[in-house]
Amino acid sequence: MSGTSLDGLDIALCDFDTNGVPSLLAATTTPLPKDLAQQLARLSQIQRLASNQPQCVTNDNVHLQAVADRQFAEFSASAVNQFIWAQQQAGVIHTDSIITAIGSHGQTIRHWPTGDTPYTVQIGCPSTLAALTGIDVIADFRQKDIALGGQGAPLAPAFHRAVFAQAQHTIGVLNIGGIANLTLLAADSTLGFDTGPGNCLLDSWFVRHHPESAQQYDADGQFAQQGEVVPALLESLLADPFFSLTGPKSTGREYFNLAWLDAWLQQHPASLSHTDVQRTLLELSARTVVMEIQRLGIQHCYVCGGGVHNTALMQRISELAIAQASCQVHSTEVLGVAPDWVEALAFAWLAWSFVQRRPSSLASVTGASRDAVLGGLFPAA
Structure with a gap:
């Protein structure tokens, strides 16, 4: 799994029961090479037209x-091969063990599910990944949901329901990556959506x-903690139409x-300090999350993703959640899953679901016309 933060590739080795x-048998993160991360960031940048449709910034975007x-797939294959070798040396994987498949999310470089022709683009050539690892790859998880009229995201809520749902309690699962997404797990329903920037x-x-x-x-939010929230700027940011959507x-x-x-x-005044802007952005991430926690009536929320390591952000989310929603905030560690690996586990589960031909999307989450088996097979043979 590689997400919107563009910081690294999470690899999780999983074994599934029936x-x-x-x-989770083993896991690691391999940092993205800086030049590759910069190229991926450039590809994800767009400028808006009067029609509110995306337009490529570069003249040779296709090339x-x-x-x-190809480069992202080659990087992924190298990381997987090194990981497997390390697990063989540690005795976690036996040399004659067979890995059923690699569930590869790829790297999202464009996500536009609300245009006249909705689409989403993930790169990381799965055929290259299969060829270089010798392992079948299951990838291309988002396209069918888009084809069925859905957002193609978030896909983790179906996994959250399978692993975290509690029969007698309604809970929330919050993933804070580059973008934050929130899942509501109730006895008779599952909802989920992106809340905005994480x-x-x-x-x-x-x-x-x-x-x-x-x-x-910003490690531990130290840069943000040097500043103060700018109320007028925060009010402007919160006025963005995305935050009023359900x-x-x-x-x-x-x-x-x-x-x-x-x-x-x-x-706003050009004299705003850099630290005040950073503190205001932290407040934006926290408030937009808690607004949805409050709206959904969540009283116990379990957090995963890289954002759990930003102590200032987590503290602010916890403070607001208690004050505005009477909600207790916990790490998914409490539920038995380390917060760093939930997303990688989710895409392993999506691959397992494909092999089992079990639906792995939820129409109630994405808005698609029906639940569906997601993904496509790219054989190593």
Whole structure:
């Protein structure tokens, strides 16, 4: 799994029981090479036209996309092969063990499910990945849901229901990646949607003002904690139409990016400090999450994703959740799943569901016309 943060590839080795409940045998994250991450970020940037349709910024986008498609697959294959070798050396995988399949999300470079012709694009050539690893690959998970009229995202709520649902309680599962998404698990229903930016704006603003930093994120929210919330700026950001939409809804860095932020900043004094903007962006991520927690009446919310390591963000979400929604915020660790690996486990589960021919999308989440088996098979043979 590689998400909108563009920080690394999460790899999880999973074993499933007959009910599709996974056991996590081993996991690791391989950082994306900086030049590849920059190329992927460029491909995901768009400019808006009067028709509100996306237009490529580069004149030779097809070539750049095709090259990145192969490069990301080659990077993924190298990371998988190294991971398997390490697990063989550790005795986790026996040399005669057979891995059924690789469930590959690929890297989203464009997600536009609400246009006149909805689409979503994930690159990371699955045929290349299968050829270089010698393992069957199951990929292309989002396209069928788009074809059925859905958003194509988020896909994790079906996995959340399979693994985290509690018969007697209604709970929420919050994933904070580049984009934050929230799942409601009730006894008789499952809902889920993107709430807006998680880490993406925080990371981008930090990198803009720390271009030489070895880390591409605001560790523990230290940069944000040096500033103060700017109420007028926060009010402007919260006025974006996306936040007033109810699900199904999904988004990505093609919407929430520095160009989006700069457009709002033009309405405010140029003298705003960099740290005050960062603190306001943190408040935006926290408030847009808690607005939905409150609206859905969630009283216990379990958090996963890279955002759990931003202590300032987690503290603010917890404070707001208690004050505005009487909601307790926990890590998914409490439910037996380490927060760093939930998304990778989800795409392993999607691959398992494909092999079993079990529906793995939820129309109640994405807005599709029906639930469906997602993915396509790319054999290694």
